[in-house]
Amino acid sequence: MFKGYLCLVLHGHLPFVRHPEFEDFLEEDWLYEAITETYVPLISVFEGLVNDGIDFRLTMTLSPTLISMLGDPLLQERYLKHINRSIELAAKEMERTAWQPGFKDLARMYFNKFSHARDTFLKYDRNLVFAFKKFQDLGKLEIITCGATHGFFPLMDVCRASVRAQVKVAVSHYESVFGRKPGGIWLPECGFHPGHDEILKEAGIRYFFTDSHGVLHGSPRPKYGIFAPVYCKGTGVACFGRDLESSKQVWSSIEGYPGDYNYREFYRDIGFDLEYDYIKPYIHPDGVRINTGIKYYRITGPGNNKEPYVEQWARDRAASHAGNFMFNRQKQASYLNDLMGKPPIIVSPYDAELFGHWWYEGPMWLDFLFRKIACDQDEIRLITPSEYLLENPRNQVITPSLSSWGYKGYSEMWLQGSNDWIYRHLHMASQRMTELVKIFPRADGLRKRALNQALRELLLAQSSDWGFILGTGTHTSYAIRRTKEHLLRFTRLYEEIKSNSIDEGWLADIEYKDNIFSEIDYRVHQ
Amino acid sequence: MKIFQKVKEKIKKLIPAGFTFKRKKKPQSAKIPGTRPDKEMPGFQETVVADAKFSHPEPARSARFIQEELPYQYDQDKIVLQVRDPRWVHTYWELRNLTLESLKSRLGDDFHRARKVLRVYDVTNIIFNGSNANSFFDIQINDFANSWYIDTGKPGCSFCVDLGFMLPDGRFITIVRSNVVQTPLEGPSWITDEEWMIPDDLFARLYGMGFGLGRSSPVGKAWQERIKQGLFSSGISSSPVRRAVKERSFWMKVDCELIVYGATEPSAAVTVQGKPVNLRPDGTFTLRFWLPDGKQHIPVKAVSGDKLEERTITPIVNRETK
Known part of the structure; x- marks a missing residue:
């Protein structure tokens, strides 16, 4: 029986890094790595779900800077060069590890992964925004906008004209790309300052998110805590508060899933591990060792000793973690439903780049989760904020509190x-x-x-x-x-x-x- | 309010016995408060993950980036106030030389004996006219400072700051006045909407769930500690991101790789251990293997383009690790 809603949010953002004046620019790799490790794997998950007729809902930010970079011909050309080099290295690795059975399979895994990334990139005419747009048009994905360049709004409050510019430039950019207005916005760093909802309203934005304390410490006290959205006083813009319990299960490297010993170790990359002359063509032209994206080890344990990664073990863990996450949400929803007398909404936002880049198995976990939610239960339902508001238009009116999801919950990370x-x-x-x-x-x-x-x-x-x-x-x-x-x-x-x-x-x-x-x-x- | 007392007590119980929050006072006059990176702090993991997006060493390229500097200030009289968190606000300011000169001629000798002071007004729920503040306190600053972190200790209140001179006779002269800011609440609001009245116990349970205190949620310790300890002990603010300092453990790693290379007619077909190898246009080839312990036979066979001739050379390599 239906108990409550689950709203998963992925926040996709990278700062604008594009240096046509240099042949090769290290920081551009942030984008290339995210394409290979996060955006393509996510798109593949969506494709697989649609092909198998699995219904799902996901809310996702594509920040205006990220959209701009994904659509930029120069960066597209450079990505192609980058991924071709990665494929070449993976091919060499298959050869080099011929006598090392565990590693040889991993080298092949990367070879396939990189080749698939290139194929996907080319399939969508080099612009992955088209892929995301396709799933939005299919009604599976709700793409929201962000500050134009991800400015931290609370520290721009003394010049609200800039907050307005951040929002309005983002909204018109979104319209030019997706052919419609964005329903919601991810405030950069989840940073909300009371009063900025007026600017959102002017721009036609209907909802945003805050961290838990943004809603919980709002005034008057929110009746349903963070398990129902609130409307901002004076503007009626809806505000959804983050659920910390589900967040922590995924975010935390200590007690969360990504820290599982069978998962891939992020910090051991052959760019640092292999003999210098061999790896030199694939690291930075200045000769500085950098990540190549080929990482052979699993987390193994708390110490420095690392054992080779075993794909099947990691896959099994991802499936069982997805089951665990779903189970906990079912319990949570059913408990809250009893308490509230109506279905709660559990809002779980994550950095998109957490999936795949930091947590290699993240996209796989998401895939399992969507499939299980669709097939294995009927207590929780995936929903986007727009759909939720349509079904539940009556909500409490409060003024949410100044807050962010940064270190310590306010502005200190940036101040x-x-x-x-x-x-x-x-x-x-x-x-x-x-x-x-x-x-x-x-x-x-x-x-x-x-x-x-x-x-x-x-x-x-x-x-x-x-x-x-x-x-x-x-x-x-x-x-x-x-x-x-x-x-x-x-x-x-x-x-x-x-x-x-x-x-x-x-x-x-x-x-x-x-x-x-x-x-x-x-x-x-x- | 009783209910909140209960929640607080519950929170207390959840904090492990013997847990103490270090309030280390740094000996030097650290004007930037903060704490050591704390894995349990909200936002810690978000910070680590976001930092991983930018995980690269920096190449040496300073020569490419010689850059102009930003001006020290902009020739205006201005003081700006911003909120850092429920208790702390930050202010920065600048004064024109002209302003200082005119003060100097106005105050005469007093100018040199005057102390530069930040006067922090609590202006909660009032329209401040310069003399009706609920309360105020002064912070003496030095001539070189142009910004300051202020511990107001008051969540949910409004503040305004004057930069001015305290004269020897106790008079205070305002030079510039800041904007007004409001610190956020540190806990739930005591204002409950009448139309949406909710029994306190129900809200307390919801509130507890939100912070992970419900029965299905053992997590949320970060918040509990936060509520309990207060966020803001003093000390040098530092990065929450640097990875945990590795335990002191000396280490060494040795590996062996084998390079097999050779040359033949560019038109020949070469196999190594039965697998075909691509030749470079000049007929040379290079292979590189991770070398396990034990004996490896590596037959390298070349067949001429017309398939009439062949040569096989078999290096035998033995690796023994002690």
């Missing part, structure tokens, strides 16, 4: 000793952008181009990813560089626009480098 210096400059740039829009409400020609580019530079500087990387304290030079670079470009544009001395050659150069959002309209920043 600490190592990254707090950026806000002085980011806020100043926002203020100046607003000033420019006021001075030039109807620019055209060269000035309009410069104003549009100024907004692109501002948005790119605002990505929460830079603050995040600075906060973690590792590999910070790229994040510093990007923050400064976009701010400096913005400042120069601001000065040139105001003094009517726009350097067209330079403008064309940065338009070519930072080519995101070709249809941007600077006037949204107000």
